[in-house]
Amino acid sequence: MKQKERRKYLIEELLKEQPQYGKIQVPKGETDQRNLLRSLMNLRPAGEMNQVFLDVQDEYLREEIREKGITDFAELKPAARGIYLWQGDITTLKCDAIVNAANRGMTGCYYPMHTCIDNCIHTYAGIQLRLECAEIMEKQGHEEEPGRAKITSAYNLPSTYIIHTVGPVVIGQLTDEDEALLTSCYESCLELAHAKGVKSLAFCCISTGEFHFPNEKAAEIAVRTVKRYLAGEGKGMKVIFDVYQDEDYDIYHRLLRMS
Numbered sequence: 001m002k003q004k005e006r007r008k009y010l011i012e013e014l015l016k017e018q019p020q021y022g023k024i025q026v027p028k029g030e031t032d033q034r035n036l037l038r039s040l041m042n043l044r045p046a047g048e049m050n051q052v053f054l055d056v057q058d059e060y061l062r063e064e065i066r067e068k069g070i071t072d073f074a075e076l077k078p079a080a081r082g083i084y085l086w087q088g089d090i091t092t093l094k095c096d097a098i099v100n101a102a103n104r105g106m107t108g109c110y111y112p113m114h115t116c117i118d119n120c121i122h123t124y125a126g127i128q129l130r131l132e133c134a135e136i137m138e139k140q141g142h143e144e145e146p147g148r149a150k151i152t153s154a155y156n157l158p159s160t161y162i163i164h165t166v167g168p169v170v171i172g173q174l175t176d177e178d179e180a181l182l183t184s185c186y187e188s189c190l191e192l193a194h195a196k197g198v199k200s201l202a203f204c205c206i207s208t209g210e211f212h213f214p215n216e217k218a219a220e221i222a223v224r225t226v227k228r229y230l231a232g233e234g235k236g237m238k239v240i241f242d243v244y245q246d247e248d249y250d251i252y253h254r255l256l257r258m259s
Contacts, residue, residue, distance in 0.1 A: 006060040007033050013053050014040040038123050039112035046107055046134035049127060057126055061156040065124060068092050070158050073200050073240055079256040082230045083223075084240040086202075087249045090117065091124040093242060094158035095200040097151070099189050101207065102164040104143040106150065107133045117204050121162060125155040133164070147184030149192045161198065163189045167207030174214060179221060182207055186225040190234055202240040205248050219251045 001009075011026050011033065021040070027033055071088060073095035079085040090098050100121045103109070108122035108130050122129050132152045137144070144150070149165040165188060168181040185206050193201045203222060207213035219241075226239050241256075243249045 001056065001059070003060060003063055004030070004033075006056050006063075007037055009056055010053070010060060011037050011040065014044065017049075018044065035113060041123055041127060042108075042110060042112045042114070042119060044127060044130070046130045048131065054126070054128065058156055061124055061126055065092055065156065065158065070094055073202070073238070076240065078238075079241075079253070080227075082236075082238055083226065083256060084238065085243070085249070085252050085256060086240055087243050087246075089120070089244070090202060090204055090242045091120055091157055093202050093240070095202050095238075095240060096159065096198040097161035097163050097193055097196070097200070098154065098157070098159045098202045098242070099204055099206065100162050100164045101204050101211070102144070102166050104146075104166050106137050106144045106164055106166070116210055121157070125157050125162065128155050129153070129162070147181040147188060149185070149188035151192050151196055159202070161193075161196065163192055163201070165189050165206060167211050167213065170207070170212040170214070174217060178213065179217070182213060182218060182221050183225050186222055187229065190226070190229045190237070190239075194234055194237065199236070200238040200240065202242045204242055205244075208248070215248055216251055219248065219255055223252070223255045 008026055015021050015024055027036060068089060070092050073093060076084045076086055101117050109116050109119035129152060136150055144166045146166045146168050149163050151161050151163050154160055154162045165185045167185050168178045170178050205218060208215050208218050230237060241252050243252060
């Protein structure tokens with residue numbers, strides 16, 4: 001089965017499953033088909049799916065990621081002792097674990113085609129990720145508190161695990177509590193990674209963007225917390241700061257060069 005056939009099959013199955021979208025026709029254009037498939041996956045509630053669908057989805061997503069191009073962490077050069085800086089799409093990074101900046105519901109972003117990292121990670125990992133997250137949250141019995149972390153499989157991503165953490169949402173002036181919670185995010189992720197035997201961990205820019213944490217201050221907290229952890233309990237672990245915007249790359253490059 002070719003990619004266009006897989007894509008059409010997945011769209012049709014998701015439309016059948018969700019009758020409220022039954023009048024939607026599969027578009028002819030490849031871009032429109034990709035966007036519709038992603039939107040349907042974003043909107044789909046957590047739930048079981050038949051194995052045939054999952055097999056086709058997994059083949060489709062892995063090929064999509066291969067086409068985007070996979071970067072192996074082992075090919076990167078360190079920017080400081082035990083620390084790497086890479087600019088790119090975290091869903092294409094091959095390492096032991098990547099960090100997802102989640103919301104308190106912890107089951108992904110439900111806004112179709114949203115550009116947040118949570119949406120991107122759930123889209124390319126596959127629908128199994130939302131189900132695993134939902135099961136974790138059902139067992140917990142309440143929304144995730146900022147500063148904590150949970151770990152799941154990465155499914156179709158090149159990494160092995162995803163560590164999900166909820167960063168603080170900054171409203172108005174940055175507070176000491178905001179800074180403490182962001183520090184806790186990094187510490188929780190590092191401790192969970194260590195407990196799971198993770199040797200290479202990629203952080204996104206937690207709480208920046210949609211959560212309005214100032215980029216410069218967020219990076220300072222990230223670098224300081226990671227360096228402190230690697231100098232102690234985390235000796236031997238490799239940490240990658242994955243940035244997407246040029247602004248963040250420049251900030252991290254400067255901070256790491258100064259360290």
